[in-house]
Amino acid sequence: MSVYLDHAATTPVLPEVIDVVARTMRDVGNASSLHTAGRSARRVVEEGRESIAEDLGVRPSEVIFTSGGTESDNMAIKGTLWRRSAGDPRRRRMLISAIEHHAVLDAVDFLVTTGQADVTWLMPDEAGVVTPDVLRSAVEADPDSVALVSVMWANNEVGVVQPVCELAAVAREYGVPMHTDAVQAVGHLDLDLGSCRADLITATGHKLGAPVGIGVLLAARDQDPVPLTHGGGQERQIRSGTLDVPGVAGLARAVRIAVARQREEAPRLASLRDELIEGARAIDPSISVNGFWVPGEVHRRLPGNAHLRVPDCDGDSLLYVLDAAGVQCSTGSACQAGVPQPSHVLLAMGMSESEARGALRLTLGHTSSAADVRGFLEALPTGLERSRRARMATARAS
Missing domain, CATH: 3.90.1150.10 (Aspartate Aminotransferase, domain 1)
Structure with a gap:
């Protein structure tokens, strides 16, 4: 048995995704090159970006390709903290739910232990829900010190779905960027990510039937997190690195199938x-x-x-x-x-x-x-x- x-x-890679990844891998081309093969690879990337944006209810310009959920979470947490504190040194306090994935928790721990930030933990109730009142109370304790909020959309352990739209509305009242780790939610819940107006959203492919190693950070156009890596300036100068063209094609197909079904x-x-x-x-x-x-x-x-x-x-x-x-x-x-x-x-x-x-x-x-x-x-x-x-x-x- x-x-x-x-x-x-x-989750197992979908057969349709295996087909599109294998087919795309047969074609040579760096999506940053200007010759014919490069332009062909770039077309695959941009068509994948548009497909994902359409399926998730966001703008194509908001789709930033990454290696997966851990990188996207780190980009959102560290990059936003660095950007906000650089603009105003008072903004070094992060409001983080106590039930986050370790990709968020360990990024927060790094910033705190290196003296770059402070953290206020948002505690859930017995059912595992972080309420808007808990967030509002944490913000109002010192609004001018808050750099960002992060509450995951659906918990990876107990499966509880958070009221992200309501939480984002509270954060928006105070002009605070909100990040949500939606790795477990995308493709599994009936979502229109654009309508919730969270500023930064993490998703990854291997929870949907795409290969391991491809994900996205959905970053609103007014979000400009400090990059973790520097190089070719791909992906809005936020995430440098040669794009994984077959991975992008596979992710786009997996998202389309998951959302449709x-x-x-x-x-x-x-x-x-x-x-x-x-x-x-x-x-x-x-x-x-x-x-x-x-x-x-x-x-x-x-x-x-x-x-x-x-x-x-x-x-x-x-x-x-x-x-x-x-x-x-x-x-x-x-x-x-x-x-x-x-x-x-x-x-x-x-x-x-x-x-x-x-x-x-x-x-x-x-x-x-x-x-x-x-x-x-x-x-x-x-x-x-x-x-x-x-x-x-x-x-x-x-």
């Missing part, structure tokens, strides 16, 4: 998610769901995200037992895999370390089926028994 339930970490795919995935959650709770009624969840919900929680709290069980131990049975899942972000520590997201939501350690993240995607849910539920009873026995043995030994 092989069951893949870790689509939030990465989203409205029919969301209820399908939500149905599988709910079957998985309800089946797990039927096996063990003590299992609960982390974050906001009601059956059928596709707006306030990601359709394909089931994040379970499993009492008296170590999540890492359960993961390994399930993996041995052919079920691949996660305890949290893949970028933190292998680090035996409780989730910062769950701790921020008010859970104890013991509760946070007993978590399991199961995420569905375009290849998921009812057979995957059945496979997980068949493996779960033995997994629970063995992991709990291991925890008891460890407790006795200590």
Whole structure:
């Protein structure tokens, strides 16, 4: 048996995307060259830019190609802080949600520990939501010190969707740029990014069915973050480097497919998610769901995200037992895999370390089926028994 339930970490590349990437890779050409091959490569890039902009509801000039979510987050956080503090040294305070991906958290930590910035953490409620009132209170504590706001659109661990449009409206009242990491949201939620008016938006390809190594930072035309790298001046002078033409073509195709299928795919995935959650709770009624969840919900929680709290069980131990049975899942972000520590997201939501350690993240995607849910539920009873026995043995030994 092989069951893949870790689509939030990465999802299989779509066959249509493989075809367009392979076809584009056969053509030589640097998109910055002026000869025929270069102009042909540039045409692929610009057509991809226009396609992505159309599908996401933004302007083509706002689409900046990057290597993925981590680079885009770093560009937005560091670059905006540097630009804002250079214009006004008072603006060195960042308002950051406490449940961000480590691509944001570690960028913030770098700026704080090197003495370049201060941070105010925006704490979520027990359901994992950062409310507009929390943001407003943080801004009003000292409006002239705020450099930027960053709140992710949909959480990569518990799947909770944030009220980004409302948060952006608060930030806009005070003239503060807002960044949102939308890596988990784009293609999975019904979005019109342009209407929300967040200033900087991160997205990446490998969560959508494009290859790893291509992403975007959507930057409003009035945003001018200081570049992390310098070179050829590509991408509005914000992100220098030779453009990955096949990657751009693949990303454009993946975004188009994901957006076109989203409205029919969301209820399908939500149905599988709910079957998985309800089946797990039927096996063990003590299992609960982390974050906001009601059956059928596709707006306030990601359709394909089931994040379970499993009492008296170590999540890492359960993961390994399930993996041995052919079920691949996660305890949290893949970028933190292998680090035996409780989730910062769950701790921020008010859970104890013991509760946070007993978590399991199961995420569905375009290849998921009812057979995957059945496979997980068949493996779960033995997994629970063995992991709990291991925890008891460890407790006795200590």
